[in-house]
Amino acid sequence: MGKRTIIPFGPQHPVLPEPVHLDLVLEDEVVVEAIPSIGFIHRGLEKLVEKKEYTEMVYVIERICGICSFGHGWGYCASVEGAMDVEIPERAEYLRTIWHELSRLHSHMLWLGLLADAFAFDSLFMHCWKLRETILDIFEKTTGGRVIFSVCKVGGLRKDIDNETLKEIVDTLKGLKKEIKELTDVFITDTSVKNRLCGVGVLSKQDAIDLSATGPVARGSGLVQDLRLNGPGVYHKLNFEPVVEEGGDCYARCKVRIGEVFQSIDLIEQAVSQIPDGPIDVPVKGNVKGEFAVRLEQPRGEAFYYAKGADSKFLERMRVRTPTNMNIPALVKMLQGCDLADVPILILTIDPCISCTER
Amino acid sequence: MRSYKEQIIEPVAASDLLPTVRNMKAEGYRMLQICATKVSEGFEILYSFDKDHELTNLRVTIPEEEEVQSVTGEYWGAFIYENEMHDLFGIKIVNNELDYGGHFFKVAEPTPWNPKN
Numbered sequence: 221m222g223k224r225t226i227i228p229f230g231p232q233h234p235v236l237p238e239p240v241h242l243d244l245v246l247e248d249e250v251v252v253e254a255i256p257s258i259g260f261i262h263r264g265l266e267k268l269v270e271k272k273e274y275t276e277m278v279y280v281i282e283r284i285c286g287i288c289s290f291g292h293g294w295g296y297c298a299s300v301e302g303a304m305d306v307e308i309p310e311r312a313e314y315l316r317t318i319w320h321e322l323s324r325l326h327s328h329m330l331w332l333g334l335l336a337d338a339f340a341f342d343s344l345f346m347h348c349w350k351l352r353e354t355i356l357d358i359f360e361k362t363t364g365g366r367v368i369f370s371v372c373k374v375g376g377l378r379k380d381i382d383n384e385t386l387k388e389i390v391d392t393l394k395g396l397k398k399e400i401k402e403l404t405d406v407f408i409t410d411t412s413v414k415n416r417l418c419g420v421g422v423l424s425k426q427d428a429i430d431l432s433a434t435g436p437v438a439r440g441s442g443l444v445q446d447l448r449l450n451g452p453g454v455y456h457k458l459n460f461e462p463v464v465e466e467g468g469d470c471y472a473r474c475k476v477r478i479g480e481v482f483q484s485i486d487l488i489e490q491a492v493s494q495i496p497d498g499p500i501d502v503p504v505k506g507n508v509k510g511e512f513a514v515r516l517e518q519p520r521g522e523a524f525y526y527a528k529g530a531d532s533k534f535l536e537r538m539r540v541r542t543p544t545n546m547n548i549p550a551l552v553k554m555l556q557g558c559d560l561a562d563v564p565i566l567i568l569t570i571d572p573c574i575s576c577t578e579r
Numbered sequence: 580m581r582s583y584k585e586q587i588i589e590p591v592a593a594s595d596l597l598p599t600v601r602n603m604k605a606e607g608y609r610m611l612q613i614c615a616t617k618v619s620e621g622f623e624i625l626y627s628f629d630k631d632h633e634l635t636n637l638r639v640t641i642p643e644e645e646e647v648q649s650v651t652g653e654y655w656g657a658f659i660y661e662n663e664m665h666d667l668f669g670i671k672i673v674n675n676e677l678d679y680g681g682h683f684f685k686v687a688e689p690t691p692w693n694p695k696n
Contacts, residue, residue: 259684549656
């Protein structure tokens with residue numbers, strides 16, 4: 221056994237856009253144990269339900285994270301709608317699905333860029349983010365915002381997208397698809413990229429189950445776990461299969477996200493071809509009485525939303541559990557046995573969002 | 580597949596929690612989350628599990644001073660939620676396999692969700 225050394229990794233580190241800390245216990249240059257610490261940016265957003273009415277709280281929940289903002293708004297609204305037994309119009313469900321898939325698209329393109337940046341492939345990084353701009357332009361055109369949209373509300377949506385604009389979005393994505401294909405082929409085939417990803421940070425299928433891994437981390441280890449199969453939205457009306465890879469390594473997690481980029485484009489095309497005309501919201505009055513838990517497949521994995529009301533305009537409890545919460549135990553497992561040089565890339569492959577985790 | 584709209588929240592006595600969780604682990608359930616709510620009787624703790632995309636919740640209600648057994652022996656990843664409940668609510672968790680001793684969250688005041696402590 222070599223001499224053991226403990227290296228503090230984070231909370232500030234070039235590869236981490238947000239603060240998380242790991243104590244890495246090393247033997248020579250191999251990690252034998254990793255002890256995580258979070259809590260540096262805990263904001264207590266859930267507790268704001270005591271001061272914000274349930275209709276106002278959606279603005280707070282959307283600000284949990286700048287990447288999955290729309291999904292958080294949707295998850296919150298779906299949980300309150302469930303507790304109040306509110307059914308939203310079908311057009312609103314379609315539009316929520318379309319905006320959510322656009323969010324997945326931009327999140328995965330952002331992640332691919334960050335990954336390229338982590339292994340110093342800067343031109344690849346910039347191309348990824350250049351293509352992502354097109355998605356942000358769609359957000360700006362349809363919602364007025366590029367990060368926070370504020371289109372979801374309890375009872376439906378605040379904004380509609382007219383059918384002509386929906387067709388334009390599909391045409392834009394068709395053009396984008398070719399460019400994304402050229403770009404993602406580099407991730408899949410380039411030797412220098414594969415050298416950094418293949419065989420690194422392997423998470424077995426059994427470990428993924430035992431540690432409750434979620435999202436592309438779970439699917440990269442062969443788990444068919446995708447909440448779009450049983451959750452809000454119109455996914456049950458669309459034709460899709462979860463993207464699953466068996467390798468369990470960084471390369472497999474990368475391939476899952478690449479597959480999901482094209483899957484999202486396909487889902488948007490299907491949704492636009494089916495979307496019915498009609499209203500986008502229903503009036504919601506009264507207090508929240510009851511409770512409801514709902515899960516949503518966010519770009520990083522499964523997010524959990526729980527709303528409980530006690531016949532008041534203020535919720536008694538709002539719980540948001542985000543995908544990174546679930547993937548931290550899996551990350552600790554993956555880090556065991558990896559080289560110190562691979563730690564930054566390995567951490568990136570769970571696509572950590574600490575703002576989400578801390579709330 | 581049971582629709583996500585059908586909610587299952589089963590009350591469980593604190594003394595039955597560990598055997599119930601152990602059975603669920605053996606049946607192939609994944610643990611999703613644990614969260615606490617401050618109620619007049621003390622705390623309501625919600626344990627959420629998934630199997631084949633179906634959600635099942637267990638609810639344990641305990642008086643404020645009562646301890647609750649850790650489930651990290653069955654689901655190691657639960658350490659995140661148990662440390663969170665300890666730091667934010669002051670809930671006493673016994674046998675947590677990765678106990679941060681109150682230093683998981685950096686909070687300005689102790690147990691902000693239960694300020695009487």
